Amino acid sequence: xxxxxxxxxxxxxxxxxxxxxxxxxxxxxxxxxxxxxxxxxxxxxxxxxxxxxxxxxxxxxxxxxxxxxxxxxxxxxxxxxxxxxxxxxxxxxxxxxxxxxxxxxxxxxxxxxxxxxxxxxxxxxxxxxxxxxxxxxxxxxxxxxxxxxxxxxxxxxxxxxxxxxxxxxxxxxxxxxxxxxxxxxxxxxxxxxxxxxxxxxxxxxxxxxxxxxxxxxxxxxxxxxxxxxxxxxxxxxxxxxxxxxxxxxxxxxxxxxxxxxxxxxxxxxxxxxxxxxxxxxxxxxxxxxxxxx
Amino acid sequence: xxxxxxxxxxxxxxxxxxxxxxxxxxxxxxxxxxxxxxxxxxxxxxxxxxxxxxxxxxxxxxxxxxxxxxxxxxxxxxxxxxxxxxxxxxxxxxxxxxxxxxxxxxxxxxxxxxxxxxxxxxxxxxxxxxxxxxxxxxxxxxxxxxxxxxxxxxxxxxxxxxxxxxxxxxxxxxxxxxxxxxxxxxxxxxxxxxxxxxxxxxxxxxxxxxxxxxxxxxxxxxxxxxxxxxxxxxxxxxxxxxxxxxxxxxxxxxxxxxxxxxxxxxxxxxxxxxxxxxxxxxxxxxxxxxxxxxxxxxxxxxxxxxxxxxxxxxxx
Numbered sequence: 001x002x003x004x005x006x007x008x009x010x011x012x013x014x015x016x017x018x019x020x021x022x023x024x025x026x027x028x029x030x031x032x033x034x035x036x037x038x039x040x041x042x043x044x045x046x047x048x049x050x051x052x053x054x055x056x057x058x059x060x061x062x063x064x065x066x067x068x069x070x071x072x073x074x075x076x077x078x079x080x081x082x083x084x085x086x087x088x089x090x091x092x093x094x095x096x097x098x099x100x101x102x103x104x105x106x107x108x109x110x111x112x113x114x115x116x117x118x119x120x121x122x123x124x125x126x127x128x129x130x131x132x133x134x135x136x137x138x139x140x141x142x143x144x145x146x147x148x149x150x151x152x153x154x155x156x157x158x159x160x161x162x163x164x165x166x167x168x169x170x171x172x173x174x175x176x177x178x179x180x181x182x183x184x185x186x187x188x189x190x191x192x193x194x195x196x197x198x199x200x201x202x203x204x205x206x207x208x209x210x211x212x213x214x215x216x217x218x219x220x221x222x223x224x225x226x227x228x229x230x231x232x233x234x235x236x237x238x239x240x241x242x243x244x245x246x247x248x249x250x251x252x253x254x255x256x257x258x259x260x261x262x263x264x265x266x267x268x269x270x271x272x273x274x275x276x277x278x279x280x281x282x283x284x285x286x287x288x289x290x291x292x293x
Numbered sequence: 294x295x296x297x298x299x300x301x302x303x304x305x306x307x308x309x310x311x312x313x314x315x316x317x318x319x320x321x322x323x324x325x326x327x328x329x330x331x332x333x334x335x336x337x338x339x340x341x342x343x344x345x346x347x348x349x350x351x352x353x354x355x356x357x358x359x360x361x362x363x364x365x366x367x368x369x370x371x372x373x374x375x376x377x378x379x380x381x382x383x384x385x386x387x388x389x390x391x392x393x394x395x396x397x398x399x400x401x402x403x404x405x406x407x408x409x410x411x412x413x414x415x416x417x418x419x420x421x422x423x424x425x426x427x428x429x430x431x432x433x434x435x436x437x438x439x440x441x442x443x444x445x446x447x448x449x450x451x452x453x454x455x456x457x458x459x460x461x462x463x464x465x466x467x468x469x470x471x472x473x474x475x476x477x478x479x480x481x482x483x484x485x486x487x488x489x490x491x492x493x494x495x496x497x498x499x500x501x502x503x504x505x506x507x508x509x510x511x512x513x514x515x516x517x518x519x520x521x522x523x524x525x526x527x528x529x530x531x532x533x534x535x536x537x538x539x540x541x542x543x544x545x546x547x548x549x550x551x552x553x554x555x556x557x558x559x560x561x562x563x564x565x566x567x568x569x570x571x572x573x574x575x576x577x578x579x580x581x582x583x584x585x586x587x588x589x590x591x592x593x594x595x596x597x598x599x600x601x602x603x604x605x606x607x608x609x
Contacts, residue, residue, distance in 0.1 A: 035412045035415075035416065083580055083584070086584045087583060087584060087587075090583075090587055091587070092411050092412060093356075093358050093411065093412075093415075094583045094587045095583075096358065096411075096412055096415060097358075097536070097540055097579055097583050098579065098580050098583040098584070100533060100536070100579060101575075101576045101577070101578075101579030101580040101583065102576070102580060103576075104533065104572055104573075104575060104576035104579070105573060105576035105577065105580065107572070108569050108572035108573045108576065109573055111569045111572075112569040112570065112573060116569075225419075225423075228416070229420075232413075232416070261431070263427070263430060263431050264427065264431065266423065266427055267423075267424050267427040267428070270420035270421075270423050270424050270427075271420075271424065273416065273417070273420045274405075274406075274417055274420055274421065274424075277406075277409055277413055277416075277417050278405050278406075278408075281409065281413055
């Protein structure tokens with residue numbers, strides 16, 4: 001039982017990271033109906049910004065995270081402007097292929113600039129401590145990841161529910177044409193969505209770096225894919241769905257590697273994806289909508 | 294009668310050209326003028342042509358974006374090696390087994406996933422491709438992640454040439470048949486073609502199975518040339534490689550797919566010592582082609598003698 005709770009805690013921190021990445025996927029999908037394949041790679045860039053801010057500038061972890069979020073927000077807006085905006089009225093497949101292109105570009109430009117080798121996060125940046133609570137050993141990195149993820153999600157909820165920008169985002173994702181008629185600047189709203197989504201991915205990247213203490217240019221691929229699965233699991237385009245999906249994926253994955261075969265860890269994520277696509281493609285929180293001719 | 298005669302003459306001409314090409318390369322190989330380096334690139338070229346032409350059938354002609362082509366290649370590679378190296382069967386049995394087993398895999402994966410549309414289908418095929426890889430990594434019979442080493446080299450120029458021509462002929466004839474028109478109608482408007490009485494699911498599965506079959510053939514040829522196969526070789530980046538060729542050539546143009554496969558293989562050979570630059574170029578090709586020419590280099594047009602004739606006489 002104790003071991004089970006221990007696994008739950010590990011699963012929750014992993015799930016918090018997935019949930020943060022999944023939020024970006026789901027927000028972007030909700031607003032322009034595009035699977036932003038490059039999202040996992042934005043997370044990787046965030047992890048690298050965090051790494052360099054910790055090692056080169058010796059900042060503390062909070063500053064590193066804020067720096068990563070700012071830089072990745074700019075990167076996200078830039079990617080949308082250069083690569084996705086010209087394709088807004090073309091087919092979905094064209095946009096999807098472009099997103100794959102952007103993803104490959106980010107990965108290999110990083111390999112080109114920094115080399116393919118693995119970087120290890122400095123231990124001094126985040127000394128690992130363990131707290132003993134009722135026989136459980138809770139690591140401070142678990143606490144850090146879960147608390148900062150929850151804080152970021154609360155901020156996101158506030159932005160979306162209570163601010164004018166959030167209202168505009170909801171309006172654009174509901175009906176773009178009607179939003180334009182109401183005087184909402186669609187371009188600006190989409191840019192803000194990319195900025196927020198990318199900032200969340202960057203925060204997740206720094207957490208991932210702290211959690212696994214390594215980062216390399218291809219780090220983003222697998223967490224990116226799993227977070228995507230989480231977004232689909234919760235119902236893509238639905239924000240609470242992405243959070244729930246992320247936590248479910250994290251828990252499922254730690255349980256499989258804890259009690260089953262860790263080699264099948266990656267297959268589990270994809271298996272879940274296929275099951276959900278076949279049984280309820282709209283996701284756990286999704287509503288069915290009819291097909292318009 | 295006249296058209297029949299014309300067709301016959303055209304057919305004979307094509308056979309003659311192909312026979313000449315085959316003999317020329319065979320001559321160059323036997324006399325040793327084509328050294329090992331060129332032979333490797335020639336092999337990759339033929340394998341890439343098979344892969345891109347077969348993926349083009351699924352992505353280009355049927356309009357169903359599949360990102361799991363490397364998975365079928367892996368199925369073909371592994372099943373052929375099991376038959377030839379581990380059971381001692383002749384190469385032709387290995388090739389046939391590769392085709393049949395990957396077609397079967399295509400059927401098993403295609404039937405449930407082809408109900409999905411657009412991006413969902415893309416992700417589901419990507420997931421299946423990765424699942425195939427993870428399963429192969431966990432089977433001890435095929436050495437798991439280490440892969441199979443020391444495969445007998447059996448892929449020779451006649452096999453390669455034959456397989457490439459077979460792929461192109463089968464897919465071109467399929468597209469020009471009534472099946473092909475049904476397949477293209479699914480791409481153009483799925484709802485409309487369903488209303489015309491076309492069983493869209495059946496045609497989508499048909500295209501998917503044939504595409505998977507040829508991907509398996511390419512995998513078998515690959516395994517018996519490069520001595521070693523690992524599950525890691527067939528990850529989704531390999532699928533993206535094939536996608537780059539199809540997109541560059543033009544979704545829905547067989548000649549475009551062939552030209553792009555030849556071009557990309559040559560580019561890969563030139564940039565062999567700079568893998569990062571090669572991938573950056575691929576990425577830029579994908580982005581720039583999609584923004585400025587989403588239909589690809591050839592669009593859905595084919596390069597034929599008529600095209601050359603038109604260019605020659607200056608007509609449009």
